[in-house]
Amino acid sequence: NAGVTQTPKFQVLKTGQSMTLQCAQDMNHNSMYWYRQDPGMGLRLIYYSASEGTTDKGEVPNGYNVSRLNKREFSLRLESAAPSQTSVYFCASRTLDRGLYEQYFGPGTRLTVT
């Protein structure tokens, strides 16, 4: 099992450009999450999908959109990138099986917006 995979690993954008970050999991998990990590800020939730067909805003959703393409895939889109979106982005997933609460994380995408 690959677990949670993210593409690309690195990306540099100019202000105003758009891009989509891809995330896929092969663990048959129901819920998927997008976080951003900035120095000294820990992880902050951008959007999540509790189950296939649903998406909800997290703590910092402005400037982002998401698509839960199917049970495996959850993408994050930046329509018009801004320097404030320079960050490391992590995708995570978890099962909804009773008693299993841990999230599994991908390796991250390092995004720089100039």
Place this chain on the structure above:
Amino acid sequence: SQQGEEDPQALSIQEGENATMNCSYKTSINNLQWYRQNSGRGLVHLILIRSNEREKHSGRLRVTLDTSKKSSSLLITASRAADTASYFCATAPSGYSTLTFGKGTMLLVSP
């Protein structure tokens, strides 16, 4: 806003010593989890403690939870250089659908 706050922000110890990190949170929880992040990598789940538990062990890890004080501690015994990483607490509210992470403790274990 972040629910969990770790203390200290950074900790430097020698191999073989114990490392203790603390986490405080603000609202009632279903469970509290600890994660490790090695430099440049994704987070890895270490241990979970439920709101009705007071202490839990896993190998060299010991977690305590005091819901009256809204605090938790993570103890790593007999630290190794490989334990060098950032450690994050994360809280899950009742009816858990999301986690709220703290800002983390950076642990450096020197040989």
